Amino acid sequence: MEFAPSRKQFWINVVRLFVRPVTCQTAFFLLLFTLLVLPDVLTESICSTLSFYRIPTGLFVCYLLSLPVVLLSSMFRRSYKTTIGILASILFVVDIYMLILYGQTLGTVSKESISAILATNPAEAYEFASVYLTTDRLLVVVVSVSLVLILFYYVKNLHFRWNNISRGVLAALLLLSVYSTIGQWSKVVESNIYYLLTKECPDLREYRQNPTVVSDGEYVDNIVVIIGESFSKYQSSLYGYEKETNPLLGELRADSSLYVYENITSACVTTIPSMKSIMMAYTDSMGDSIEWYRCLTLLEVMQKTGYRTYWLSNQSKTGLYDNEVGRFADLCDEQFFVGDKYSGMVRDSKDEELLPLFEDCLSNDTTPKFIVLHLMGSHAEYDKRYPAEYGKYNSDDYVESHSHLSSSNRDVVAQYDNTVLYNDYVVSELMKRVLAKDAVVLYLSDHGEDVFRSSCDYCGHATERSEQHKNVVRQIPLMFYTTPLFRDRHSALQHKIESSVKNPYRTDSIMYTIMDMAGVETVNGVSYKHKSLLK
Numbered sequence: 001m002e003f004a005p006s007r008k009q010f011w012i013n014v015v016r017l018f019v020r021p022v023t024c025q026t027a028f029f030l031l032l033f034t035l036l037v038l039p040d041v042l043t044e045s046i047c048s049t050l051s052f053y054r055i056p057t058g059l060f061v062c063y064l065l066s067l068p069v070v071l072l073s074s075m076f077r078r079s080y081k082t083t084i085g086i087l088a089s090i091l092f093v094v095d096i097y098m099l100i101l102y103g104q105t106l107g108t109v110s111k112e113s114i115s116a117i118l119a120t121n122p123a124e125a126y127e128f129a130s131v132y133l134t135t136d137r138l139l140v141v142v143v144s145v146s147l148v149l150i151l152f153y154y155v156k157n158l159h160f161r162w163n164n165i166s167r168g169v170l171a172a173l174l175l176l177s178v179y180s181t182i183g184q185w186s187k188v189v190e191s192n193i194y195y196l197l198t199k200e201c202p203d204l205r206e207y208r209q210n211p212t213v214v215s216d217g218e219y220v221d222n223i224v225v226i227i228g229e230s231f232s233k234y235q236s237s238l239y240g241y242e243k244e245t246n247p248l249l250g251e252l253r254a255d256s257s258l259y260v261y262e263n264i265t266s267a268c269v270t271t272i273p274s275m276k277s278i279m280m281a282y283t284d285s286m287g288d289s290i291e292w293y294r295c296l297t298l299l300e301v302m303q304k305t306g307y308r309t310y311w312l313s314n315q316s317k318t319g320l321y322d323n324e325v326g327r328f329a330d331l332c333d334e335q336f337f338v339g340d341k342y343s344g345m346v347r348d349s350k351d352e353e354l355l356p357l358f359e360d361c362l363s364n365d366t367t368p369k370f371i372v373l374h375l376m377g378s379h380a381e382y383d384k385r386y387p388a389e390y391g392k393y394n395s396d397d398y399v400e401s402h403s404h405l406s407s408s409n410r411d412v413v414a415q416y417d418n419t420v421l422y423n424d425y426v427v428s429e430l431m432k433r434v435l436a437k438d439a440v441v442l443y444l445s446d447h448g449e450d451v452f453r454s455s456c457d458y459c460g461h462a463t464e465r466s467e468q469h470k471n472v473v474r475q476i477p478l479m480f481y482t483t484p485l486f487r488d489r490h491s492a493l494q495h496k497i498e499s500s501v502k503n504p505y506r507t508d509s510i511m512y513t514i515m516d517m518a519g520v521e522t523v524n525g526v527s528y529k530h531k532s533l534l535k
């Protein structure tokens, strides 16, 4: 079917008008697209997480931003273009900076990272930045800013020729981008940083479930759970690492009071989702299928079983916004945060400051007790985690064993190993504090740390890295310490602890193991014994 000339001309004119915001200012449009969309696409391509909606939505947004250029009178056009150009350049530089610092841009930042960033206070953010913002990375920022300037200079002078066919193709692409943006609207909204920032962090006390708990009545006077931070089993002599990083815990193991578990993985690779999966019946894989704060919490089950609950922490309770981990502390009968003393300062309180708090907690006669200790452990920045006398290792000790690393990275390994050595002291001291009591201590790390294992230039635990990296981070140490009195009184439990050291287990079920130790038979009529690590 042929269009009559006038009808054909009509459609040509419609297409011309529709694509005019792009065609009359092609250089401006390309510049916007490069500055606003390219960093996101680049990030997601690097991490192999490129989402289908990213490019079409970017096209659509740039089209909308270009619209005023054809609508405004020439008087305002120039100042509009300048303003938008400057804002887009600032966003580009921020994106590049974030990409280097967090491995994510403003547009690709994940929910976990947002909560992690918000959960840190300014002092922690400063520490974090000083770990990751090295001179060569600063150089990358400088280079990217120069690139923007060069881009501006060249694109400004480019001329584009559009004909009917290229206009038609452009119109089709733009229509597709509108269609795709509308189709993926919920994703676009949920990945919006403003949405993530304003998403509430509910008070868990308002979501108590008041479960019916049936217990076998066999209470352990003290159940202690130590949640470590970023402790990699690959850097622990308990797990065969060549440096003697766990001498004191090694002695407890030789003494048959410490049981080191061999096949344990964490469900998540960052603190907040990991803590949720440990402290409640929520696991990361549930995603948004359920509101996490409506899930049953371990603390409530322990309280209903008859345990008095304590939360002792060397991590901060509140960051710039409410910290989700702090919400678990609110559920406890008593809570103490070492970090409270240091608010507003660069915080380097050492984990041993928990020892007197722990002693106070043990000294009152109330039993049974359930005590959660949350350590700073091996959190970056490593050299702030241990006192000078634990600085046993330095980069010279790694010249042969880590010859593939640069000297500054060998320094980082040495500092990391010193955190493990200091953690060895703190954890073994905590265990010794309960020696004369009826007590069991469970130690596990929230997640591990990739100390240059998946790549010789990366150390940390990031969500947006390769599967190989995440597999390294998921390998965590877990151990049980039992006292003579505990072994006497709870021989069946002791036997199960001894015989389970090789069981493969993921820590998003650890709540059921703790319930098992506490003598919980059923919760709301359901038995969870099959989910326990202890068999």
Ligand SMILES: [Zn+2]
Binding pocket: 229, 230, 270, 271, 272, 446, 447
């Ligand atoms: Zn952590």
